[in-house]
Amino acid sequence: MAALSTIPLNSLLSSSSASTTPAAPTSHSAQGRRPATVLVPVQLKETRWPPHPFPASPFSLLLKCHSLRELRQIHAAVVKSGLQDDPPTLTKLITFCSLHPTPSTMLYAQQLFDRIHHLDDALLFNTMARGYARTPTPKRALSLFIDMLERGVSPDDYSFPTVLKACASSKALEEGRQVHAMAAKLGFHANIYVCPTLINMYAECGDVRAARCLFEQTVDRCVVSYNAMIMACARSSRPGEALALFREMQAEGIKPTDVTMLSVLSSCALLGSLELGRWIHEYIKKNGLDSYVKVNTALIDMYAKCSSLDDAVRVFGEMDTRDTQAWSAMIVAYAIHGRGDLAVNLFEEMKRDGIRPDGITFLGLLYACSHAGLVDEGLRYFHSMNSGHAIVPGIKHYGCVVDLLARAGRLQESYQFINDLPIKPTPILWRTLLSACGGHGNVDLGRRVFERIIELDDSHGGDYVIISNMYASVGRWEEMNSIRKLMKEKRAVKMPGCSSIEVDNTVHEFFSGDGKHPQSRDLHRMLDEVVQQLKPIGYVPDTSQVFHADMTEEEKEMSLRYHSEKLAVAFGLINTPPGTTLRIVKNLRVCVDCHSMAKLVSEVFNREIFLRDLNRFHHFKNGICSCSDYW
């Protein structure tokens, strides 16, 4: 296991001015993941798309209609004037539908499309496919493409972006590959519109390697290719690689756009690096990209995830237009910082402002309620989704409700809620309940839930750990041992804990049990000292969550000291001046012992500590945590 991994921020930032200087590539992760296969380099060529000679139709007023009902009225008029088979008129109608794609407009478009018998160019296929690619049934765009080929109509350079978009949104990797092969055969793969869509298709289908491979082959990369690739890295949790690409594009003299900044900010949020985030915010301002609503929304998210709720609030306050997404991001920001009350207030304000909430707004709101213990409000909001806002709850909303009830100790209700769901519950849903059973010490329900989980997925080590600890805590050793045996049999492994802390523009990573860090001895000496200072004021190591039951109490206590978040805290205490705020990011949920220790450290050592968990923030200050011990 890697003992230490550092990401030198300086190399990512290179300089504080907008025009960065080229430097040697530093992102070892980017280098390390460079694909082995290098095919023939392709040159990006811009093809001019001539304005399409849209055939004239007497029904040009179509462009002004906004509903299917109006469209039908116009169609009736078309029929009345005997133009129902006039190709220009049909084209116009279909184009309108595809620009406003919903299942019903597309159904209507398909009926019109089927009336046309002589299709000899790609135009109408493209138009139809464009509409389908943006509906819940993108696969239809794919079958339309195949239909086009079968009818002997050759695809043009507009056919490929459309069909690739459809592959991307339906995650059809195999089909995407075939389309790629065909584009290559017809010489469209280096087209300036096709190439970025190919990168995006591979990325969205989960094959980041293929995306990167394609990206590496293109000699003359444009902004859009860079944007697609940076987004691919950010989405697959490779922030270092994304930021390295960001620097690389600047070195190549390509000017980043608002879209670039969205991925860069999202990478920054993943890293949790506030200093880097502030630098990027400056960069955005300098380059005049701060007027985009989406960029500001990404800034809110970045600041919230880099532990500065104040900055998030400031960005939100300074926006002059705010859409649903901006409000949602701010609600989520309050929620992850444990300010359920403010999230709820903001939601009410949003409704007063006449902004329509969407599914994600409700996700943030329910999340806020469950983390703040606002059970009844949460349930009320959940029920208002269908009745008041015509939003159909999805699996994630159900997950929030399960959590809402279970976290508050209403375990039976939560169990019943999962059982009564109209859809098949996922292991994640049960897992949510299991961890709440652990927290509330309900062993019997926990066992039933555990059995439901392993029917569905027996590879998740965390589940075995929770149930085994529950047995241990009530002294049911035999059952505990059989769980541990089962875990071994199934080769289920628990993800190792990893925490990182940013000191002097460098992110330092610590893994649990990490004894190989250069400062390892200092860290442990520091932790000994911390424990010595905390014990008199009531710190009692909480060994109840230690998995290995055959350890002595002392061994358990020592094993706790190797937790990655403690190492990160110790590192921060040693390497920063007194009083400096510590900002730590952890890949799992924080354990009870580390949580209570962090509270005491914040008091005794007079430090503010922001600890970003797998799913929320803990802000320790003067001996208390912003989560009020409800997490």
Next chain:
DNA sequence: ATAGGGTTAG
């Protein structure tokens, strides 16, 4: 008509 797009339960 043309490519890339932020917020998302545990």
